[in-house]
Every structure is written in structure tokens, then in C-alpha cells.
Amino acid sequence: AIIIGVLGLIPGMPNVVFILLASMFAALAWMRHKRIGEESQAAEAPAAAQAAAAQQPAESQEASWNDVAPVDVLGLEVGYRLIPMVDKGQDGELLKRIRGLRRKFAQEVGFLSSPVHIRDNLELKPNAYRIALKGVEIGTGEAYPGQFLAINPGRVSGPLSGRETKDPAFGLPAFWIEGGGREQAHALGYTVVDASTVVATHLNHVILNHAAELLGRQETQSLLDHIGKDAPKLIEDLVPKLLSVSTVQRVLQNLLDEGVNIRDMRSIIEVLAEHAPRIQDPVELTAKVREALGRAIVQSLFPGNAEVQVMSLEPGLERILLQAMSASGEGGAIEPGLADTLLRQT
Incomplete structure (x- = not known):
């Protein structure tokens, strides 16, 4: 528009035509600039709104369904010192054992359980772990990567030097020992396992005990x-x-x-x-x-036994028990007075 306007000022040129063209192009340029500015403001508005919402405190933001986190059926939370045991990037040994446990559970029990969701929990002690079923704690323990748990099965010939504790799965007396003490522990009759095996065994024990809920x-x-x-x-x-x-x-x-x-x-x-x-x-x-x-x-x-020793009730007592059973929606129940009499006389 500027160039055409300058040409219109040259003597001998059709001044009116060039000036009109220059005015028209100038008007078109102004209108295009205005439209681009409006579109830019419209595009920046949502981003500005999101930035403002992000700067607002959580208390002032509107609640949504994204705030409702589903509860894991099975969960394993670990302290920060146990993270390498469950870190795929560090080839965590516990991850492999948990996959194997789920497969073994399906083969032994008869159905495929929910996956175990693993996460770190900085509120736990550094070496602690927590097993949860539907968000409720059902087992806790501690593990020490790099050390070994020497478990006393009840027939050892002496104590060990180490951190005295109990096997988290079965409550047996145990010691956390360094790797150099494994041979001595074996010689004394202890069962020696690594930290990953301790957690995996505890998890397996808990899962088997709660199979019905799973x-x-x-x-x-x-x-x-x-x-x-x-x-x-x-x-x-x-x-x-x-x-x-x-x-x-x-x-x-x-x-x-x-x-x-x-x-x-x-x-x-x-x-x-x-x-x-x-x-x-x-x-x-x-x-x-x-x-x-x-x-x-x-x-x-009783594997391998063709005959099983059993104790049967006297027919009269069995008949009384059957008559005393009060049917309910959840099955039968013995009348409390009769149950108390049986317990006292047994």
C-alpha cells in the first residue's frame, strides 16, 4: 500500500487511481491485523485460564471424579530403601518373584488373582513394607537388601550374631545377618533366605490366607x-x-x-x-x-495315606445336633446353650 501511494505522487502518473488503490490495500491490511489479534487473544484465553487454575490452591478448585482414586485389590507399599527391589530399571528381584507367586497361586488354588500394585511410601520406615487388601493393612514387615534372614525352624544348635527379629510370614525366631555369616547359619541348622524371598514369602502367605476375599x-x-x-x-x-x-x-x-x-x-x-x-x-x-x-x-x-483315622459322633448326639441347627440365610448355627454344654463336656 505504501509503494502504490508513493507511485501515485509521481507527476504524470494517474494519481487518483494509485491513491485509491493504496487506500484500499491499507484498509485490507488493517482489517487483517485486527482479526489476527482477536484470534490470538481467543487462543491464549484457555491457556491463561488453565494457568490461573493451576495457581489456585487445591481447596478452591472444584472436585471431580478424577479425585476419586480406585482402591487396589492387592497392594504392596515399600520404604525408600526397598525401592531397588521393586524397580524394573534396576532389575528388581522382588518383581520377578511376585510374578511367579501369582502364577503359582493360580495353579495351586484354581483362579487368577488380581495383580499386586506396588508403590513407594515415604511415610513408612526406610526398610519397612506394607501389604494391603482393598486398602486395608493385612501385613507388615521389614527387609534389609544385601542381608539375609536366618530363620530358626526349631532345631538349631546355637544363636547367631545379628539383628534379632521374627520371620514376618510365620513368626519364627530369626536373625538378619551379613552375607559372610551364611555358612555358619547353615551349619547351625538355620534356614537362610535373601530379602526378596522374605517379602515374597510373606506376600504369598497373606494371599493364601485371604484367597476367599480375592x-x-x-x-x-x-x-x-x-x-x-x-x-x-x-x-x-x-x-x-x-x-x-x-x-x-x-x-x-x-x-x-x-x-x-x-x-x-x-x-x-x-x-x-x-x-x-x-x-x-x-x-x-x-x-x-x-x-x-x-x-x-x-x-x-494326608498325602499317601490310603486310610484316614476319624472320630464320629454317637448317633443320638448327631441327631440332637441336627435338630438344634437353626437355619439362617448364611447357613446353620448350633443353639448357644447346647454349644456351651458340648464345649464344657468335651
Whole structure:
């Protein structure tokens, strides 16, 4: 616009035409500059608002669903000195052991548990760890990377020089010792394990003791879906035609509470399908399943024994007990007075 305006001032040139063109281009340039400025302000406004919100204290910000953190089914929190044991970048040995524990649990118990979520917790002591189930603490302990735990199984021939403690999983007397004392500990009869094994064994013990709580509705459904791949008709005839997923879950939880594994799901489903048309109570269904799994239960308790010594009740007493059972939604219960009499006379 400036160049055209200058040309319009030269004598002999069509001054009016050049001046009009210069004015028009100047107006267009001004309008374009104004529009770009407005767009820039509009683009900067959200960023400025976000920056202002970030500078506001947390108390003044509006709550959202992002503030509601889901609770981990299984959690392991560690103090800062134990972080190398669970750090993938440092090839943490405990990570490998935890993966192996989950696989072993599935093979022994019969279902795949939730993953163990691991995080550091600076509120813990440097060498401490915490095991949580659905956000509730169910186990604590301490571990010392680079040292070894010498556990007294009850038949050692002498004490050790080291930090006296107890095995966190089973409560046995133990000592934390340096690597150079392992041979002496073995010679005296101690069981010697490293720090990662201590935590992993404790975690495994806790998981086995809470197997029933780890079998949620989602795990039950996944288990049924897995069985349904090989026997779809068996599952279709049971769930949801005869029993709900919740009822099947309760039966499986009852078995796990009693220390009975649920590896033989095919037999369990067949028994439930047989009795579900007449029985809906989870406790009664559990009793039927327990009978069907009798051989496996006995073998797990007394491996290699063809005969098992048992004690049976006198028929009259058994009849009284059966009559005294008061049925409830959660199963049977012995009348308190009769239970007290039995305890005092046993």
C-alpha cells in the first residue's frame, strides 16, 4: 500500500487511481491485523485460564471424579530403601518373584488373582513394607537388601550374631545377618533366605490366607468364562438358569475359607448343576460340593495315606445336633446353650 501511494505522487502518473488503490490495500491490511489479534487473544484465553487454575490452591478448585482414586485389590507399599527391589530399571528381584507367586497361586488354588500394585511410601520406615487388601493393612514387615534372614525352624544348635527379629510370614525366631555369616547359619541348622524371598514369602502367605476375599464377582465370572470355553453347555445350564453368579461365588468362597482349592471346577459345576434345582442355599450347596471333592481334600491333608483315622459322633448326639441347627440365610448355627454344654463336656 505504501509503494502504490508513493507511485501515485509521481507527476504524470494517474494519481487518483494509485491513491485509491493504496487506500484500499491499507484498509485490507488493517482489517487483517485486527482479526489476527482477536484470534490470538481467543487462543491464549484457555491457556491463561488453565494457568490461573493451576495457581489456585487445591481447596478452591472444584472436585471431580478424577479425585476419586480406585482402591487396589492387592497392594504392596515399600520404604525408600526397598525401592531397588521393586524397580524394573534396576532389575528388581522382588518383581520377578511376585510374578511367579501369582502364577503359582493360580495353579495351586484354581483362579487368577488380581495383580499386586506396588508403590513407594515415604511415610513408612526406610526398610519397612506394607501389604494391603482393598486398602486395608493385612501385613507388615521389614527387609534389609544385601542381608539375609536366618530363620530358626526349631532345631538349631546355637544363636547367631545379628539383628534379632521374627520371620514376618510365620513368626519364627530369626536373625538378619551379613552375607559372610551364611555358612555358619547353615551349619547351625538355620534356614537362610535373601530379602526378596522374605517379602515374597510373606506376600504369598497373606494371599493364601485371604484367597476367599480375592475371589470377587469379576474373578468368578472370568473363571466361569474360562471353563465355558471347553464346556459351554455345562456353564449355560447352570448360570444364569439355575444359579446366579453371586451364588456360585459364595460357594467357591466357602470352599476357599475352609482351605479347599477350586482347581477341579468341572466337578464343582457338575455338582451345583445337579443339586441347584432343589437347593439354593450356598452353605448347603457347599456341603454337596465338599462331599464330591472328598478324595481330593483327604489327599491334600494326608498325602499317601490310603486310610484316614476319624472320630464320629454317637448317633443320638448327631441327631440332637441336627435338630438344634437353626437355619439362617448364611447357613446353620448350633443353639448357644447346647454349644456351651458340648464345649464344657468335651
